[in-house]
Amino acid sequence: MKFGIVVFPGSNCDHDVYHVAKHVLGHEAAFLWHKDTSFAGIDCVVLPGGFAHGDYLRAGAIARFSPIMKAVEAFAARGGLVFGICNGFQVLSEAGLLPGALMCNAGLKYVCRDVFLRVERQDTPFTARIKQGTVLKLPVGHGEGCYYAPEEILKELEEKRQVVFRYCDAGGQVTADSNPNGSLRGIAGVCNARGNVLGLMPHPDRCAEEVLGNAQGRRLFDSIVYAWELARRQRI
Amino acid sequence: MKARVYVTLKRGVLDPQGKTVCASLHQLGYREVTDVRIGKCMEITLGGLPRREAEQRLKSMCEKLLANTVIEDYRFEIYEE
Amino acid sequence: MKARVYVTLKRGVLDPQGKTVCASLHQLGYREVTDVRIGKCMEITLGGLPRREAEQRLKSMCEKLLANTVIEDYRFEIYEE
Amino acid sequence: MTSEPQVTRELALAHGMTAEEYDRAVAALGRTPSYTELGIFSVMWSEHCSYKSSRIHLKRLPTEGPRLIQGPGENAGVVEIGDGIVAVFKMESHNHPSYVEPYQGAATGVGGILRDIFTMGARPIASLNSLRFGSLDHPRTRYLVGGVVSGIAGYGNSIGVPTVGGEIYFHPSYNGNILVNVFSLGIARRDKIHRGTAGGPGNPVIYVGSKTGRDGIHGASLLASSEFDAASETKRPTVQVGDPFTEKLLLEACLEVMKSPGVVVGIQDMGAAGLTCSTVEMAARAGTGMEIDLDRVPLREEGMTPYEIMLSESQERMLLVATPQTERRVREVFEKWDLDASIIGRVTDTGRVRVTSRGQVVADTPARALVDDAPRYKRPSARPPWQDGLAEPAPGSIKDISNGTKALVALSTSLNLCSREEVYTEYDHMVRSNTVVRPGSDAAIIRLKGTRYALALTVDCNARHCYLDPMEGARLAVAEAARNLACAGAVPLGTTDCLNFGNPEKPEVMWQFEQSIDGIAAACRALDTPIVGGNVSFYNETEGKGIHPTPTIAMVGFLVDVKGAITQWFKREGDLVFLLGDAHGSLGGSEYLALLHQRESGRPQGVDLERERALHDLVRGARDTGLVASAHDCSEGGLAFALLECCITGPQGAVGAEIKLEGKGRLDELLFGEAPTRVIVSAPAECRARLEQMAHTASVPVSLIGRAGGPRLSITAGGGTVVDLELAPARTAWRAALAGHLKG
Numbered sequence A: 001m002k003f004g005i006v007v008f009p010g011s012n013c014d015h016d017v018y019h020v021a022k023h024v025l026g027h028e029a030a031f032l033w034h035k036d037t038s039f040a041g042i043d044c045v046v047l048p049g050g051f052a053h054g055d056y057l058r059a060g061a062i063a064r065f066s067p068i069m070k071a072v073e074a075f076a077a078r079g080g081l082v083f084g085i086c087n088g089f090q091v092l093s094e095a096g097l098l099p100g101a102l103m104c105n106a107g108l109k110y111v112c113r114d115v116f117l118r119v120e121r122q123d124t125p126f127t128a129r130i131k132q133g134t135v136l137k138l139p140v141g142h143g144e145g146c147y148y149a150p151e152e153i154l155k156e157l158e159e160k161r162q163v164v165f166r167y168c169d170a171g172g173q174v175t176a177d178s179n180p181n182g183s184l185r186g187i188a189g190v191c192n193a194r195g196n197v198l199g200l201m202p203h204p205d206r207c208a209e210e211v212l213g214n215a216q217g218r219r220l221f222d223s224i225v226y227a228w229e230l231a232r233r234q235r236i
Numbered sequence B, C: 001m002k003a004r005v006y007v008t009l010k011r012g013v014l015d016p017q018g019k020t021v022c023a024s025l026h027q028l029g030y031r032e033v034t035d036v037r038i039g040k041c042m043e044i045t046l047g048g049l050p051r052r053e054a055e056q057r058l059k060s061m062c063e064k065l066l067a068n069t070v071i072e073d074y075r076f077e078i079y080e081e
Numbered sequence D: 001m002t003s004e005p006q007v008t009r010e011l012a013l014a015h016g017m018t019a020e021e022y023d024r025a026v027a028a029l030g031r032t033p034s035y036t037e038l039g040i041f042s043v044m045w046s047e048h049c050s051y052k053s054s055r056i057h058l059k060r061l062p063t064e065g066p067r068l069i070q071g072p073g074e075n076a077g078v079v080e081i082g083d084g085i086v087a088v089f090k091m092e093s094h095n096h097p098s099y100v101e102p103y104q105g106a107a108t109g110v111g112g113i114l115r116d117i118f119t120m121g122a123r124p125i126a127s128l129n130s131l132r133f134g135s136l137d138h139p140r141t142r143y144l145v146g147g148v149v150s151g152i153a154g155y156g157n158s159i160g161v162p163t164v165g166g167e168i169y170f171h172p173s174y175n176g177n178i179l180v181n182v183f184s185l186g187i188a189r190r191d192k193i194h195r196g197t198a199g200g201p202g203n204p205v206i207y208v209g210s211k212t213g214r215d216g217i218h219g220a221s222l223l224a225s226s227e228f229d230a231a232s233e234t235k236r237p238t239v240q241v242g243d244p245f246t247e248k249l250l251l252e253a254c255l256e257v258m259k260s261p262g263v264v265v266g267i268q269d270m271g272a273a274g275l276t277c278s279t280v281e282m283a284a285r286a287g288t289g290m291e292i293d294l295d296r297v298p299l300r301e302e303g304m305t306p307y308e309i310m311l312s313e314s315q316e317r318m319l320l321v322a323t324p325q326t327e328r329r330v331r332e333v334f335e336k337w338d339l340d341a342s343i344i345g346r347v348t349d350t351g352r353v354r355v356t357s358r359g360q361v362v363a364d365t366p367a368r369a370l371v372d373d374a375p376r377y378k379r380p381s382a383r384p385p386w387q388d389g390l391a392e393p394a395p396g397s398i399k400d401i402s403n404g405t406k407a408l409v410a411l412s413t414s415l416n417l418c419s420r421e422e423v424y425t426e427y428d429h430m431v432r433s434n435t436v437v438r439p440g441s442d443a444a445i446i447r448l449k450g451t452r453y454a455l456a457l458t459v460d461c462n463a464r465h466c467y468l469d470p471m472e473g474a475r476l477a478v479a480e481a482a483r484n485l486a487c488a489g490a491v492p493l494g495t496t497d498c499l500n501f502g503n504p505e506k507p508e509v510m511w512q513f514e515q516s517i518d519g520i521a522a523a524c525r526a527l528d529t530p531i532v533g534g535n536v537s538f539y540n541e542t543e544g545k546g547i548h549p550t551p552t553i554a555m556v557g558f559l560v561d562v563k564g565a566i567t568q569w570f571k572r573e574g575d576l577v578f579l580l581g582d583a584h585g586s587l588g589g590s591e592y593l594a595l596l597h598q599r600e601s602g603r604p605q606g607v608d609l610e611r612e613r614a615l616h617d618l619v620r621g622a623r624d625t626g627l628v629a630s631a632h633d634c635s636e637g638g639l640a641f642a643l644l645e646c647c648i649t650g651p652q653g654a655v656g657a658e659i660k661l662e663g664k665g666r667l668d669e670l671l672f673g674e675a676p677t678r679v680i681v682s683a684p685a686e687c688r689a690r691l692e693q694m695a696h697t698a699s700v701p702v703s704l705i706g707r708a709g710g711p712r713l714s715i716t717a718g719g720g721t722v723v724d725l726e727l728a729p730a731r732t733a734w735r736a737a738l739a740g741h742l743k744g
């Protein structure tokens, strides 16, 4: 399978995702330059972490207008897998591909540390190999990760089960203490209604190898590969 | 021609920065302060457009880029230097 | 009583945000924009002080906390709701 | 064109030059300098740029080694790692600007050191910092801490270079002069290293990056070259605002353009003294000259004079020399990254830097003279009379303790010893996904993708030791840094230093400086870790009060296999705990004396460098044989505090220990006395015999002092329990303490 990694000016984790896709998973990977208007032969588009356009004005606000984003939108509309990690999530929400907004952390500071996440559903391509209710340990690294949406949107998200990950404690309880940024309802990751676009604040790309002391992030990437293969087999 | 654009958090959206500044002001002894809300203020210089058109253009800049209307309100004023 | 405090970067101080937003507006086709400077605007609610005193207090809040006078200028206006 | 002021001796003095220096400039030119030339001479010969007080002493530092590829003299040092890969690193101070505006001062400090690294063709992959602040009861301290930490985070996080370690200390001597020392390391292919030379007369000189503004005119150079006083507030130039986004683009564009060989002839960042320093130094290094036209310099503001353009310290700019054949390629790449690239001149063979503006020559100075003929001073130095008074026998009249639990808790929650988590969680320490050991162990470890190699990084200095005994303090700092690397399983590759001192015109400060240099030199020689570059920051004085001498040492170590990485915390219940090295510590200069008895006195225990080295070899050797589960350097806070750290610093929670110490004499000295050359290791029980055997062979004292496990740390000595501590709450308190102190 082939991952396409969007490079915005200011993307920092583009190489990290590339490394996971290519050297850890052993799949193909290509960078997609933000000024390009199209791409082909890509099975999953990843919008990586970083500070696109310096995150000036608002995180993701300027990047969403990059020429490549039209192509990403079209790709998503065709059912293609789109995965926004951290800054990528911020770009997707600014672009309206995902609901809500990511605001300044409640603690006002950038925060880099491990958090626990509860997987809220298994029936997405990004969690296909992870049982619902599983607690994962992943690192966060962001200054604007506080998820916000108006009450009626939150309701809708819950009804349609679009909340895929929530911050929790080691035992899986969603508590205020385990929430690193003040996100409403502990939301760490949401998908679109169709389930093919996911935004996630924590970084699976930073914990996909044993040498880094934690390989749990790999489970998301393995899920993507698994779901893609399943879909391909069904197509045949 | 210049414009001042004010972007503020919508009512009801929590403003942790404002809260913190308010608390710091209290600490410094400014007990009379009861609330602080923090927003952005942008000063935009624009080339000569008729005022009406400038207004329309500014509105669309705000909607598209300068404000995120999920969480923010905006207003602007146009003035000549 | 309320006050609006505007904190802006001093003339000559680089404004990376403004520069980047300006470039982005150009890309979006707003070629008429020639400059953008981004500052903060704070809405402060204060308990009943005589106006003169409120002015003094606000000035000192700005100098002490709200603005960093090494790189920023400030101004404020007081109004009743 | 505005006419420029007439240059006089008085004007030169107002520029911070001495009368002799001015005469020297006149002699170098053979005439009275123009106003712009005066500006150029004054910055190039400032303390910050010319090292005029330190140069003759820096020569004593060891700058050679089998792995050393580039020592001092370039933008950063280079050492060989293996397989054609090199590490490029350096440390710089940004003390004065950070005191004036902590956020931007620290941020632009990070920006500057990163440019020094990627200028060399290396991709920065890790940063460190070493910070010193005044006491918490100083009204500015909390503001400064918040600003500096956020500034480092703001810049480093945004540009995507992980900040993997550092140190923070508080002491009243820094009340008016904080220290912000930033270190960065990059890696490159050995054959892709670039240097700051302007070779090839005729070649185009290209300006890339941000536009030039009026910020920081005479900034870093002058600010850092004289004492601080109330007047600096008004004299102060506009503070520079950092733009990490532009720097990120600059980084990517520079590395891209340097990837193909031969495109870039030479490249240098514009740091202190901006365009002046970069043109002059590049020409001087190559023995060439340069002609530049200021009309082609991209400007941010209108009406800038030649003087202002030459002296501006606007950030995020570089000067690059290409060839007539490659200049198009350079422009293409910078255009791709939306950056300005403007040909502002050519390399010449005249040996002079000639600057024109609107068709007129505004400066025409010899390049070499500005660099090589810069004044050099052997300033008077003298051991201050008060120095002896500090050495009073340490414990003196202090009453010994009968139980150490309370003191241990006090130390572990004290401002200088509590967990730094509150700070380092604000730094992205994981971006680039190489961080194998995060902040919080003796040294950080990063792996090198595509190889089995890893690097260990640490930065150390105990300024109290340096104050009490500058020579020994410097030796101790180097020894501690090397010990930290050994405890991580690494061999030192090289060292960079940042020498922070007071006013060099004071003989006592100069004495401290000279002593420190000799201490560093001796220790680096003995421990085989050459100095690859560094920085000197003098004039850290406010109204006559200087800082403790603070020669910060940053050291880089090498692991052939990342699997050999060691961390400091106990891993398993039942592992045996050993002390390698001498059991005895001294209260002289200890944290215990300072914190609990408000005394900064006594002699820090000196280091025997041969024994130190044997200890490091032993730790690494034992690791290679699979005999260590953890290794921890035993420094501030003594044996008891080091043991506590072994128990509570692990990310998974506390692992207790039962410890039995032998020792006669004072209990406080036994528990909290400090000494170099000591490491606490834990190892599985079956390893005991072999570990002891290895230690004996290496002539390193070894004692089995206990066993890991349980929820408590208990220490017995002389038959009684002297420490008994429940670890879960102790760990929580240790972790939360810094936030508490800073909240006030």
Ligand SMILES: Nc1ncnc2c1ncn2[C@@H]1O[C@H](COP(=O)(O)OP(=O)(O)O)[C@@H](O)[C@H]1O
Binding pocket: D048, D049, D051, D058, D061, D071, D072, D073, D074, D075, D076, D092, D116, D271, D272, D497, D498, D499, D531, D532, D533, D534, D535, D536
């Ligand atoms: N304390 C020191 N030890 C070793 N080398 C030093 C020291 N201080 C400065 N140097 C070297 O002197 C040269 C000039 O340093 P510097 O002027 O700080 O560079 P920059 O222009 O990047 O600030 C560098 O090569 C630096 O490594």
Ligand SMILES: [Mg+2]
Binding pocket: D075, D116, D269, D271
């Ligand atoms: Mg340099």
